[in-house]
Amino acid sequence: MIDTTSAAVDQAAGLLPAGLRDVLPPRAGFEAAVTERLLAGFARQGYRRVKPPLIEFEDTLLAGAGKGLTSQMFRLMDPVSQRMMGLRTDTTPQVARIAATRLQNEPRPLRLSYAGQVLRVRGSQLRPERQFAQVGVELIGSAALTADAEVVLLAAEELVGLGVTDLSIDLTHPRLVPAVCAGLGMDPVHAEESRKALDRKDAVGLREVAGQDAALLIKLMQSAGPAEYAIHALDRLDLPGEAAFLVRELSELVVAIKAVAPALQVTVDPSEFRGFEYQTGICFALFAKGVRGELGRGGRYTAEAATGSAEPATGFTLYLDSLMRALPTAEPGPSVYLPYGTRRDEAVDLRADGWTTIQGLEPVPDTLAEARRLNCTHLFTGVRVEPV
Amino acid sequence: MAANEPLILALPKGRILDEVLPLLKQAGIEPEAEFDDPKSRKLRFRTNHDNLEIIRVRSFDVATFVAFGAAQIGVAGNDVLMEFDYPEIHAPLDLKIGYCRLSVAEPAELVAKDDPTRWSHVRVATKYPHVAQTHFARRGVQAECIKLNGAIELAPLLGLCRRIVDLVSTGATLKANGLVEVEVIAEVSSRLVVNRAALKTRPREVGGFIERCQAVLDAA
Numbered sequence: 001m002i003d004t005t006s007a008a009v010d011q012a013a014g015l016l017p018a019g020l021r022d023v024l025p026p027r028a029g030f031e032a033a034v035t036e037r038l039l040a041g042f043a044r045q046g047y048r049r050v051k052p053p054l055i056e057f058e059d060t061l062l063a064g065a066g067k068g069l070t071s072q073m074f075r076l077m078d079p080v081s082q083r084m085m086g087l088r089t090d091t092t093p094q095v096a097r098i099a100a101t102r103l104q105n106e107p108r109p110l111r112l113s114y115a116g117q118v119l120r121v122r123g124s125q126l127r128p129e130r131q132f133a134q135v136g137v138e139l140i141g142s143a144a145l146t147a148d149a150e151v152v153l154l155a156a157e158e159l160v161g162l163g164v165t166d167l168s169i170d171l172t173h174p175r176l177v178p179a180v181c182a183g184l185g186m187d188p189v190h191a192e193e194s195r196k197a198l199d200r201k202d203a204v205g206l207r208e209v210a211g212q213d214a215a216l217l218i219k220l221m222q223s224a225g226p227a228e229y230a231i232h233a234l235d236r237l238d239l240p241g242e243a244a245f246l247v248r249e250l251s252e253l254v255v256a257i258k259a260v261a262p263a264l265q266v267t268v269d270p271s272e273f274r275g276f277e278y279q280t281g282i283c284f285a286l287f288a289k290g291v292r293g294e295l296g297r298g299g300r301y302t303a304e305a306a307t308g309s310a311e312p313a314t315g316f317t318l319y320l321d322s323l324m325r326a327l328p329t330a331e332p333g334p335s336v337y338l339p340y341g342t343r344r345d346e347a348v349d350l351r352a353d354g355w356t357t358i359q360g361l362e363p364v365p366d367t368l369a370e371a372r373r374l375n376c377t378h379l380f381t382g383v384r385v386e387p388v
Numbered sequence: 389m390a391a392n393e394p395l396i397l398a399l400p401k402g403r404i405l406d407e408v409l410p411l412l413k414q415a416g417i418e419p420e421a422e423f424d425d426p427k428s429r430k431l432r433f434r435t436n437h438d439n440l441e442i443i444r445v446r447s448f449d450v451a452t453f454v455a456f457g458a459a460q461i462g463v464a465g466n467d468v469l470m471e472f473d474y475p476e477i478h479a480p481l482d483l484k485i486g487y488c489r490l491s492v493a494e495p496a497e498l499v500a501k502d503d504p505t506r507w508s509h510v511r512v513a514t515k516y517p518h519v520a521q522t523h524f525a526r527r528g529v530q531a532e533c534i535k536l537n538g539a540i541e542l543a544p545l546l547g548l549c550r551r552i553v554d555l556v557s558t559g560a561t562l563k564a565n566g567l568v569e570v571e572v573i574a575e576v577s578s579r580l581v582v583n584r585a586a587l588k589t590r591p592r593e594v595g596g597f598i599e600r601c602q603a604v605l606d607a608a
Contacts, residue, residue, distance in 0.1 A: 125455060125456075126455075126456070168588050168591075200477070201479060201582075203479075203481065203482060204479075225591045267591050269588070285588070287588045287589045289590065290393065290457075290589075291585070292457040293457075293476070294585070
């Protein structure tokens with residue numbers, strides 16, 4: 001039997017802990033370029049970058065929307081303050097904290113963007129990575145529907161701009177199912193069980209837990225689909241009080257999105273809930289056809305801080321690992337081999353013309369063969385650049 | 389991925405397949421002739437619809453293919469769904485076929501003298517370690533599961549362990565091996581399952597398929 005736990009063997013082969021990986025060229029460079037493009041796009045619409053630390057005190061990370069990932073946090077003791085610190089599992093709570101504290105006097109709405117790595121104790125089935133990059137925005141201090149529309153459209157615009165084909169946006173309202181259950185007078189235990197069954201679109205389970213109330217909930221489940229169809233189906237359901245209001249909110253957002261981006265595929269799924277537990281209003285998940293899992297997700301939340309302040313906020317986070325799977329593979333750009341002895345000013349001129357230069361460090365007998373060996377696409381002959 | 393990429397329907401080999409095919413036929417879906425040829429080495433089959441292909445895999449693998457989006461649609465028993473608990477699988481329809489139950493069984497002579505309230509630890513042989521563990525944990529019993537892939541009934545007979553967790557339909561196999569069903573963990577039937585992302589990105593195609601199956605079930 002091979003002893004796969006032997007530390008010596010692992011070290012020799014460069015084994016990394018589960019869920020962690022080395023990103024190599026050209027992917028690492030491409031991922032950085034995608035990140036920069038996204039941030040530049042966000043900046044053009046007024047989202048200014050913030051850069052919170054990778055580690056901070058556990059309690060500030062777990063305030064507000066951060067609660068959902070408590071069990072996913074790597075923790076370590078700060079030898080200096082003797083307090084527990086956590087590695088961020090998500091960046092949104094940090095941005096909310098920044099908005100509530102250091103940027104409390106900035107005018108609202110406050111538009112902020114971020115990019116950075118997050119760490120989680122366990123990967124999920126679809127994302128085994130324990131470390132991955134998030135790029136996103138937060139729009140803090142506005143409860144208007146136009147704010148929801150702005151972030152959805154911003155996400156769509158930037159993703160399409162990057163070359164994501166067949167983008168699909170799935171809208172949901174995590175308060176809808178609880179509102180329906182409350183309207184039906186269900187007790188909290190059955191309401192919770194029903195919500196879980198609905199989340200899995202499990203009609204059988206739903207009938208078991210919801211009894212006579214199942215009929216309406218199943219209709220709610222079946223109304224998921226393309227936005228026009230779903231809104232129409234939801235409108236026809238006789239939903240109790242608050243639920244009807246929430247459906248109107250969803251329908252207004254669909255209209256607002258379609259007015260600007262009529263070609264964008266939008267679906268509505270009133271029973272989605274997982275991962276939106278701490279969201280307080282319309283939420284969305286971003287998908288691309290043929291790409292496993294979500295490219296990102298976002299939605300409305302209350303930006304609470306440990307100081308007790310609370311503001312309406314919305315935003316989204318893109319997961320770079322999924323996003324990279326949705327983008328066409330990056331072709332390595334052209335590069336030119338400069339044989340040993342090429343003059344410095346010639347090299348500078350070539351770079352000014354946009355070439356990537358690979359400098360020969362020693363004289364070689366066959367410069368053409370050397371250029372090929374180093375995967376250069378071109379060779380500088382001393383006079384001109386020739387393809388190899 | 390091309391826009392006209394066909395949908396992949398994953399079907400489980402064996403017992404359930406014979407019950408699924410008539411349902412599909414009623415929904416107007418028929419696999420190519422080679423599907424019925426037991427000598428065929430093919431794993432992926434065309435159907436009478438250009439945008440639908442069928443793959444035939446082990447029942448547990450149906451869930452895995454669908455969870456990861458390699459197949460967009462599938463047919464799987466809730467026993468398999470419970471075992472994997474994949475969040476990316478939606479199970480919108482009960483196909484009302486493949487009925488059986490997931491049960492705990494033990495040798496008849498053990499039943500007579502056993503007092504389950506005294507258990508703190510049991511050892512069970514099963515294809516469903518996750519379901520078994522969750523089931524026993526709920527009543528405060530730690531279950532040490534021995535994962536087998538078939539012939540589970542042999543385990544108590546040969547002293548591998550005393551109890552098993554397995555599918556029971558008529559109970560004939562249990563009886564033939566001197567075992568008695570002592571507890572039902574779940575009633576099982578086959579479900580139509582779909583990949584969550586496929587439902588969002590191809591809502592018309594996948595939704596249309598669900599509706600077609602629903603119509604067949606309603607007519608039955």
